[in-house]
Amino acid sequence: MNRTLGGKSRQAFTLTELLVTISIIAALAALLLPALSAAKGYSRSVSCRNHLHQLGLAMKMYVDDHASAFPYYLGPAGPSYGDAVGVDHTGQPDGLIYWSTKLFPYYPIHWTDSKFHCPGYRGTNTGPYNRGSIDRLGSYAYNIWGCNGVGRKFVTNSLGIGPVVFWGVSPVTERQLASPSQMLAVSESRWLRSGWISVGPHWAVEGGPGGDDSLSCGNLTMGVFDPARHGKNYNVLLCDGHVSSLSPFAFYNPTNSAAFWNYDHQPHQELW
Numbered sequence: 001m002n003r004t005l006g007g008k009s010r011q012a013f014t015l016t017e018l019l020v021t022i023s024i025i026a027a028l029a030a031l032l033l034p035a036l037s038a039a040k041g042y043s044r045s046v047s048c049r050n051h052l053h054q055l056g057l058a059m060k061m062y063v064d065d066h067a068s069a070f071p072y073y074l075g076p077a078g079p080s081y082g083d084a085v086g087v088d089h090t091g092q093p094d095g096l097i098y099w100s101t102k103l104f105p106y107y108p109i110h111w112t113d114s115k116f117h118c119p120g121y122r123g124t125n126t127g128p129y130n131r132g133s134i135d136r137l138g139s140y141a142y143n144i145w146g147c148n149g150v151g152r153k154f155v156t157n158s159l160g161i162g163p164v165v166f167w168g169v170s171p172v173t174e175r176q177l178a179s180p181s182q183m184l185a186v187s188e189s190r191w192l193r194s195g196w197i198s199v200g201p202h203w204a205v206e207g208g209p210g211g212d213d214s215l216s217c218g219n220l221t222m223g224v225f226d227p228a229r230h231g232k233n234y235n236v237l238l239c240d241g242h243v244s245s246l247s248p249f250a251f252y253n254p255t256n257s258a259a260f261w262n263y264d265h266q267p268h269q270e271l272w
Helices: 015-065 254-261
Strands: 002-005 008-011 074-076 096-098 140-142 184-188 234-238 243-246
Touching (some): 015 184, 015 234
Antiparallel strands (some): 002 008, 074 096, 184 234, 234 243
16 A cells, blocks of 8 residues: 655555564564573572572681581570570570571671562561571571481481570581582472471471571472572582582482581481
């Protein structure tokens, strides 16, 4: 169809041409969306890795200031740095604080601050208090257990880096680490179902969906994975301070990763 505008003739779009153009644009958009989604996921992963890197720097400074010992998962308070101390099962303060609060002088961000967590995490953040029937939830977790407390046996002599103070066991020191570059310190947490979930003979968690803030090897039935935070992998902080990525299905499978959980770098299959 020819139309005249200002003395000049131009060819207008036919309906067929318009539909073809729209189809091409839709096809291009469909091709671009996965790439944009991947880019967004990569951006979240980079931000998450940076958070873990900052935690690694803070932990190194803490260790240097405390005779090479890693912080207890739950230990003596000292200055609480503005975060609440733990409470026992009756709701009374027990004077204990979590590992993240111990790092506050070196990394002054509270546990419930979004900057402390992976930007792709959409679960519950609770804490940093409540020892007893309700534990903390969040996107990062501390290697308290190693391979203990997750299989048919439970041993209070934790193979992780930071036990609970009332177990009567001292925190692990850098000198005890057989392989610091292959020892897990902090990682993204496993996603827990809502409701009550047993995580050991004396512990349970409610208030999900959220992430368990203490790490343990194996026991795949305890929770479910949430690998969609930024792609298919979880980010992990190793004891030497570097950050890496692992598939959660390999990460929580002791057949593949058991030695990485334990400070002596042995799998301890007797505890699976």
